[in-house]
Amino acid sequence: MDDLYRELIIERYKNPLYRGELDPHDISFEDENPVCGDHIRIDLRVDDNDIVTEAAFSGQGCSISQASADLLVESIIGKSLDEIRGLTKDDVLDLLGIELGPVRLKCALLSLKVLKGGVYGLSSADDVSLEA
Numbered sequence: 001m002d003d004l005y006r007e008l009i010i011e012r013y014k015n016p017l018y019r020g021e022l023d024p025h026d027i028s029f030e031d032e033n034p035v036c037g038d039h040i041r042i043d044l045r046v047d048d049n050d051i052v053t054e055a056a057f058s059g060q061g062c063s064i065s066q067a068s069a070d071l072l073v074e075s076i077i078g079k080s081l082d083e084i085r086g087l088t089k090d091d092v093l094d095l096l097g098i099e100l101g102p103v104r105l106k107c108a109l110l111s112l113k114v115l116k117g118g119v120y121g122l123s124s125a126d127d128v129s130l131e132a
């Protein structure tokens, strides 16, 4: 099972489905993980009912950070901003499906940090809580 998820991560790193920038967008946020050099930006388009209609990520970094962003962006299309505010790190880890040590965890959770920073309209990613 673990191998299957590893393959998914490598596949999404090499051939992401949601890489790009949305211009114009309703929400955009970016941050980096200096430990690894990962950088992620996420753009969202949201309808009148606060439902995400389109989402994309851009940036660069290790396979975990980029695959995590691609999978997370995929999972939030059609969700409401309230549902996104309720996402936790466990939701991201479920998407990735592998056990991660503390260093890789920062890589994996950068996309959630960026997403929540954007949805909460924060000025700094330092203020982001990864709990619901």
Ligand code: ZN
Binding pocket: 033, 036, 037, 038, 061, 062, 063, 064, 065, 107
């Ligand atoms: Zn990384």
